[in-house]
Amino acid sequence: MIHPTLRKKQRISYYVLLALILLTAITSIGLGYSPISYDRLMPAILGEGTFKEEFILFSIRLPRILITLLAGMALALSGAILQSVTRNDLADPGIIGINSGAGVAISVFFLFVPVEAGAFAYLLPIVAFAGALLTAVLIYIFSYSRSTGLQPIRLVLVGIGFSMALSGVMIVLISSAEPEKVDFIANWLAGSIWGADWPFIVAIVPWLLVLIPFTLYKANRMNVLSLSDPVAIGIGVSLEKERLVLLLAAVALAASAVSVTGGIAFIGLMAPHIAKAIVGPRHQLFLPLAILIGGWLLLLADTIGRNLLEPSGIPAGIMAALIGAPYFIYLLLRK
Template sequence: MDTEMLHQSARRRRSKALFMLAVLLILIAIVFLISMNAGSFRMSAGTVLNTLFGGGTDKEELILFEFRLPRICIALLVGAGLALSGCVLQGISRNGLSDPGILGINAGSGLVVLLFIAFYPTTDAAPVFALPILALVGACVTALIIFGLAYKKGEGIMPSRLILTGIAIAAAISSVTIVLMLRISPEKYQFAATWMAGSIWGSTWTFVLALLPWVIVLGAYMMVKARSLNVLALGDQLASGLGARVGGDRSRLLLVAAGLAGACVAVSGGIGFVGLIGPHIARRLVGPRHEALLPTSALCGALLMLVADTVSRALPMSSEIPTGIVVAVIGAPYFLYLMARSRA
């Protein structure tokens, strides 16, 4: 009887997870169609569909296929990647406030990318595929420093120490970044300032191809390690008692999460809160088991990022608002809400 009840409970969880994934995919498809019409040049839904199937004018095809679709794809990939990274960081640290932006991982990868911008032309397309690798180095080094300082022998990684260490490291890196920005040319300063605000600057198919393998490969590895994340969430002592290699699993997952966040930051700029909000919404929808939580987090992050990017392009402003600012408007109140709940 108990076994049958467990099977029924597992089936209900799977059915609920599949239903939520289907709903999120439908919402993404709807926002996707709306986003293709967002911008200074308006295209009706019929015109968009007609252009997608090869019936549009040269101007409509240029706007849709060379400007809007690559940017939409980047927004989806970045949102999914940052949400997956945040989900893994929250799992291995057992801290619901962990996020690659809050912990300073984005700042570390951003500093390396800014160094690249300072010494190479920003219009040079040849090193595009090197950007995720450079950001990966910065993100991984920063993550190792933060987790090393937050770790205490016998106690593991303390959640409060992790947050405070990440904020301190992020502040230090931001100071170095500001000094560096003051020493670059005015043209590169303008580009760097826009990038730091979270503008999706890499909006070409080249950047899509540069980011896509990182999201697929590292995201697939996270899915393979979903059960390990479930065990790590139980605590170090219990996880060790269940036979998990706590240190090795945590280190590998940390590097993968940092690498994925760094690759996303390389093409999207300093966008925060997606890795915080996405996993929290997903956890409310499908529960804490990472087999369902990881893909749901990815879709939540992709939807959030796509909505923010669509809003940033659709607002009637003289100049486009960086997507990161729109995300911050949504994420900052939610972060304060989570902080208030954690103190309760």
């Protein structure tokens, strides 16, 4: 039974996070290379603004805000799943190479597979999932030992090795690509929110509508998986089956996110830790908070980054790394 105090703290945290997301979104709408006056936001939303105001709002700012929120939520949930399945607080889809695997698949697809422009946005998450899944399987194989099972520290080290190797593959692809296609891969590597358009939102939403409820449904199983193997087996949990299913969910969430945002790390690392610090380690409590925290963190990183240097700004992936890398080092030293 969950203590009522924790439930109350969870509800208060919901309201605070929703307020932060709304405040950051409103701030993000008004700021930028072509700013919109805040007193003109409501007329523009109601369709009573000028053509320029409505174009900036509905064709540029709102799609970017929504895609950033959705991607941050997906990355946070993916990180939470990976940390539970591997029992490793340092696990993150960006750090352990899953994002890089998706990036290589997307780059190969973009460079060498002819596809109609209308289908491009909808095929990207599928291609990213295939690349991320192959990478995750290889990392799992190299991290697993028959005698000791899945070793958390080895998982991080193997994942970092795969991440570096796959980033090198992307550099090779850049060197052999046509000049007009180099910008796409470079932006992906930097974590630029490049898929900020309505078709990309339509492409990513179905993945989240299926995977977020599924993961919340599996919260009790994830509580058990966080215990030792003998305890989980004694309770009657099929370890390998549950790990495989949840790993597939984590890979799919990460792939759907990075297919539209590029290589963004540390969101999946920080959000679950912050949520656990607020309401504790029970998955029923911290997973919903981690989802909101992940969306807010990426939205905040993108809002700050794109307004620091005009007109291009600093990619959200770099801003997230500036915040997350010191936190990762702190966790590594503490653990």
